[in-house]
Amino acid sequence: MQRHIRFKFLLILAVTLACIFGIIGFPKNMTELVENWHKNIHLGLDLRGGTYLVVQVQQQDAFNADAGARADALKEAMRKAAVQFNDVDVQDAHTFQDATHVAILVRGVPATQSGTFRGIVGEQFSAWQLQPQNATDYRLTMRPTEALKLWQNVLAQTKNTMDKKINALGLSEASVQQRREDADSQLLVQMPGVDDPGRVKQILQTAAVLDLYDVKAGPFAGRDEALAQNGGILPPGTKLIGQPADPNQRAGGVYVVTRTAVVRGPDIRDASPEPGQLPGQWNTKFVLSQDAGRRFESYTGSHVGQRLAIVLDGRVIEAPVIKSQIRDEGVIEGQGTEQNAADLSLNLKAGSLPAGVIFLQESTVGPSLGADSIRDGFAAGIAGVLAVVVAMLIYYKKSGINATLALVLNAVILIACLSWFDAVLTLPGIAGIILTIGMAVDSNVLIFERIREELRAGKAVIPAVDTGFNKAFLTIIDTHITTVVSCAILFAFGSGPVKGFAVTLVIGLIANLFTAVFVSKVIFDWELSRPQPVTALSI
Amino acid sequence: MEIFKQTNFDFLGKKWPFITLSLLLTAAGLISLAVKGGPKYGIDFTGGALMDVKFQKRPSAEAIRSALHKSIPGEIEVQEISGTQEVFISTGLNGRSDQVLQDVRGRMVSSLNTAFNPNQGDKLDINTAGQSALADRLRDPLAQAGVGLTDDQVNDLTKQITTFRDTPPRSGLIQNLDQLSGVPGMNPKILNVIKQQCYGGAFTVRNVQVVGPKIGADLRRQAIEVVLWALAAMLVYIAFRFEWIYGVAAVIAVFHDTIITIGLFSLFNKPVDLTVIAALLTLVGYSMNDTIVTFDRVRENLRLQMRGSFRDIVNRSINQTLSRTVLTSGLTFLTAISLYLFGGQVLNGFSFALVVGIIVGTYSSIFIASPILIFWKDLVEKRNRRTGSGVRTAPVAEPQVRPAVSAGKGVARPVR
Numbered sequence: 001m002q003r004h005i006r007f008k009f010l011l012i013l014a015v016t017l018a019c020i021f022g023i024i025g026f027p028k029n030m031t032e033l034v035e036n037w038h039k040n041i042h043l044g045l046d047l048r049g050g051t052y053l054v055v056q057v058q059q060q061d062a063f064n065a066d067a068g069a070r071a072d073a074l075k076e077a078m079r080k081a082a083v084q085f086n087d088v089d090v091q092d093a094h095t096f097q098d099a100t101h102v103a104i105l106v107r108g109v110p111a112t113q114s115g116t117f118r119g120i121v122g123e124q125f126s127a128w129q130l131q132p133q134n135a136t137d138y139r140l141t142m143r144p145t146e147a148l149k150l151w152q153n154v155l156a157q158t159k160n161t162m163d164k165k166i167n168a169l170g171l172s173e174a175s176v177q178q179r180r181e182d183a184d185s186q187l188l189v190q191m192p193g194v195d196d197p198g199r200v201k202q203i204l205q206t207a208a209v210l211d212l213y214d215v216k217a218g219p220f221a222g223r224d225e226a227l228a229q230n231g232g233i234l235p236p237g238t239k240l241i242g243q244p245a246d247p248n249q250r251a252g253g254v255y256v257v258t259r260t261a262v263v264r265g266p267d268i269r270d271a272s273p274e275p276g277q278l279p280g281q282w283n284t285k286f287v288l289s290q291d292a293g294r295r296f297e298s299y300t301g302s303h304v305g306q307r308l309a310i311v312l313d314g315r316v317i318e319a320p321v322i323k324s325q326i327r328d329e330g331v332i333e334g335q336g337t338e339q340n341a342a343d344l345s346l347n348l349k350a351g352s353l354p355a356g357v358i359f360l361q362e363s364t365v366g367p368s369l370g371a372d373s374i375r376d377g378f379a380a381g382i383a384g385v386l387a388v389v390v391a392m393l394i395y396y397k398k399s400g401i402n403a404t405l406a407l408v409l410n411a412v413i414l415i416a417c418l419s420w421f422d423a424v425l426t427l428p429g430i431a432g433i434i435l436t437i438g439m440a441v442d443s444n445v446l447i448f449e450r451i452r453e454e455l456r457a458g459k460a461v462i463p464a465v466d467t468g469f470n471k472a473f474l475t476i477i478d479t480h481i482t483t484v485v486s487c488a489i490l491f492a493f494g495s496g497p498v499k500g501f502a503v504t505l506v507i508g509l510i511a512n513l514f515t516a517v518f519v520s521k522v523i524f525d526w527e528l529s530r531p532q533p534v535t536a537l538s539i
Numbered sequence: 540m541e542i543f544k545q546t547n548f549d550f551l552g553k554k555w556p557f558i559t560l561s562l563l564l565t566a567a568g569l570i571s572l573a574v575k576g577g578p579k580y581g582i583d584f585t586g587g588a589l590m591d592v593k594f595q596k597r598p599s600a601e602a603i604r605s606a607l608h609k610s611i612p613g614e615i616e617v618q619e620i621s622g623t624q625e626v627f628i629s630t631g632l633n634g635r636s637d638q639v640l641q642d643v644r645g646r647m648v649s650s651l652n653t654a655f656n657p658n659q660g661d662k663l664d665i666n667t668a669g670q671s672a673l674a675d676r677l678r679d680p681l682a683q684a685g686v687g688l689t690d691d692q693v694n695d696l697t698k699q700i701t702t703f704r705d706t707p708p709r710s711g712l713i714q715n716l717d718q719l720s721g722v723p724g725m726n727p728k729i730l731n732v733i734k735q736q737c738y739g740g741a742f743t744v745r746n747v748q749v750v751g752p753k754i755g756a757d758l759r760r761q762a763i764e765v766v767l768w769a770l771a772a773m774l775v776y777i778a779f780r781f782e783w784i785y786g787v788a789a790v791i792a793v794f795h796d797t798i799i800t801i802g803l804f805s806l807f808n809k810p811v812d813l814t815v816i817a818a819l820l821t822l823v824g825y826s827m828n829d830t831i832v833t834f835d836r837v838r839e840n841l842r843l844q845m846r847g848s849f850r851d852i853v854n855r856s857i858n859q860t861l862s863r864t865v866l867t868s869g870l871t872f873l874t875a876i877s878l879y880l881f882g883g884q885v886l887n888g889f890s891f892a893l894v895v896g897i898i899v900g901t902y903s904s905i906f907i908a909s910p911i912l913i914f915w916k917d918l919v920e921k922r923n924r925r926t927g928s929g930v931r932t933a934p935v936a937e938p939q940v941r942p943a944v945s946a947g948k949g950v951a952r953p954v955r
Contacts (some may be wrong), residue, residue: 196669368711376883384874
């Protein structure tokens with residue numbers, strides 16, 4: 001009997017020590033202890049302050065762009081093969097749900113040439129499915145497998161770019177994740193401790209697509225004027241960019257440019273802010289990759305005296321005249337404050353987003369509120385636990401110590417498990433802990449009341465304790481399993497906060513089965529195992 | 540110490556006043572819900588924006604509303620948090636353009652700035668500035684003033700300043716820049732530069748929640764679904780461990796608690812948000828626990844073949860577990876009430892739901908779940924007597940199981 005207890009006692013000791021180690025490690029002094037605590041216990045954004053964003057990736061942007069490029073390529077291929085057609089048009093998708101339904105419409109292919117046309121599509125556009133609308137018109141839609149590939153690519157690339165942006169901002173603890181498994185194309189950005197969420201949002205949202213175009217004509221005051229100058233139709237291989245001239249803005253105007261850019265965003269190797277000519281006015285300098293640099297050098301060499309349009313996210317920033325051959329550097333002027341210029345260079349370096357993003361949800365808990373919540377929550381927790389302990393000691397006298405030990409050990413195990421699983425403690429998690437404490441107290445009360453009943457029925461102390469534990473155990477098992485069953489459902493189908501609740505509760509309940517039933521019993525056994533017979537129990 | 544030794548209250552004889560009270564509470568809640576068109580959901584469920592703004596000295600709600608009126612379309616609700624200088628400013632964004640949603644925070648802050656921080660020139664508001672903005676602002680002036688600090692040191696200093704600002708008792712607001720002399724590493728020269736460059740603004744934004752309407756609706760649907768599934772799972776488990784009517788009774792009792800709590804939220808005009816859902820889950824767990832403890836005792840007593848009707852057995856079981864019920868509820872109530880009193884505003888809705896839930900949850904096991912059980916058993920018995928079939932003569936689960944209660948050990952045995 002004695003050895004049995006000693007073995008159990010050692011087991012409990014080992015568990016306790018392992019848990020304490022899990023929470024605070026081996027601290028040499030107080031500061032290290034606090035440090036380890038902070039390292040092991042991860043508080044959620046709602047408790048410590050920070051920003052949480054749900055980002056919707058506008059998949060249709062990428063699909064429309066892809067369809068546009070393919071439509072151009074198709075026209076080119078048909079011209080080459082001398083296939084006649086009236087026009088090739090893209091039917092844009094307008095929402096992200098529709099993105100995969102983007103279509104290319106080809107009209108006016110003579111029935112005699114349909115074989116050749118089909119041949120071209122089959123060979124060079126295998127990602128697209130051809131549906132004849134009538135004898136001369138066709139509709140091309142993306143094959144589902146290809147659409148899925150593009151969809152996932154866009155999502156992954158957006159996630160990557162955002163990751164880079166966040167890292168560049170020095171937000172080491174921040175993370176970008178896909179929000180759900182299903183294809184809703186949402187990303188979750190979590191940024192603990194960030195204190196300027198407005199700026200971060202701005203940076204995340206900037207697509208940062210930098211294009212350098214060869215200007216064929218311009219600037220014009222507006223689109224109509226630009227078209228009129230060219231006799232109503234644009235020369236082949238060109239397009240219009242820019243916005244109508246605004247007398248207040250330096251860089252207004254519409255330009256006719258080559259359809260494909262000389263240099264595109266991904267060609268940028270480095271970017272940095274630099275002071276402009278006016279005080280307080282900053283510019284952003286960029287350096288091109290080697291490959292793009294060579295292209296740029298030969299282009300600027302052969303186009304001296306002509307204009308080059310610098311276009312950022314569809315806006316013409318400026319269109320300077322090329323004065324001499326430029327190797328691989330450029331400057332985007334007029335970025336305002338140093339921070340703006342720095343933000344733009346950060347965005348250029350991180351690379352462009354393949355599609356636009358909008359924010360569906362923002363939750364920012366300011367650092368001061370976070371600090372207050374932690375303080376208040378801590379105070380409330382201590383007050384609550386103290387009240388419970390005092391009440392138990394008064395009500396159950398010495399046996400109350402038993403219950404208190406079990407309760408404290410339960411809390412220690414629970415916190416240690418959270419630390420081992422790298423779980424994040426959020427407000428719903430605290431709800432789970434509170435219910436755990438409630439049920440742990442209940443287990444102790446159930447057991448003690450049973451023991452009292454048995455004693456009242458006239459049993460001796462040792463059988464009374466044994467029976468009390470055994471009978472209460474049945475009840476405890478039922479209440480615990482019921483709760484675990486419901487937690488399993490909450491975990492399987494719930495979203496973030498509900499999951500957090502379920503996880504802490506399940507851990508707490510398992511810990512409670514150990515502490516309230518096993519540990520508490522061992523302590524009783526130990527007390528009752530003294531050589532002289534025990535005739536009364538302090539309960 | 541013992542409160543109840545061996546009680547024998549006739550709980551079930553007095554059930555009607557309580558059931559009436561329950562019905563009244565439920566009806567009051569349901570009517571309030573019906574009149575107000577469903578619960579007042581928090582913005583995480585409806586979509587919209589909610590900002591917690593702390594002022595040095597709180598302006599009137601009307602002043603805040605009129606300051607925001609121009610930049611934010613739609614209704615603006617300003618709720619003062621009693622005992623503090625804080626307000627919750629909320630606006631629903633239903634049907635409004637995405638554009639507003641993207642920048643509602645920026646718009647609100649700049650409008651508040653115009654209204655409550657007038658005539659500060661181009662000085663930086665130290666109460667709304669982030670650490671990096673503050674560092675950018677101070678770096679050059681510090682160098683010009685002859686304070687030799689490296690960039691890293693400037694970053695450290697500004698981090699100290701923002702941390703100092705955000706910890707209690709300042710909790711986000713520097714009232715007077717001289718307070719900053721308490722910051723580690725501060726000296727009069729630096730303080731002077733800060734005074735030239737910054738001012739302590741009238742407010743700080745402590746919390747911002749912006750939720751698009753679609754995601755809100757999604758969250759709401761998901762939360763309700765998952766709670767219903769969890770209830771169903773508990774019903775199945777209890778039905779498996781006891782009898783199906785026990786599961787039904789327990790789930791009805793829990794449902795009753797939830798309805799009353801949500802009804803009270805509606806009556807007190809408190810918003811139901813994700814935190815409150817967490818609290819509801821807690822109270823469902825708690826109430827279920829309570830009910831099962833009672834049912835467990837009923838099952839045990841039935842197996843002991845106690846004398847008396849089913850109703851007497853249930854009543855006796857309630858009495859036997861009464862001391863445990865009161866004690867557990869009392870102790871958990873202590874935790875909940877301390878959370879309500881000291882837990883701070885973030886936990887306010889949460890702890891309110893817990894306080895209500897513990898009271899209702901305890902009482903529903905006795906006055907809702909148990910009467911349902913008895914009502915059903917009576918019904919079955921009556922029907923059996925009428926039809927004369929003896930299929931279910933006694934509500935006893937398995938009369939052949941006769942445990943030897945007086946034996947010290949081995950009482951615990953698997954059920955069924």
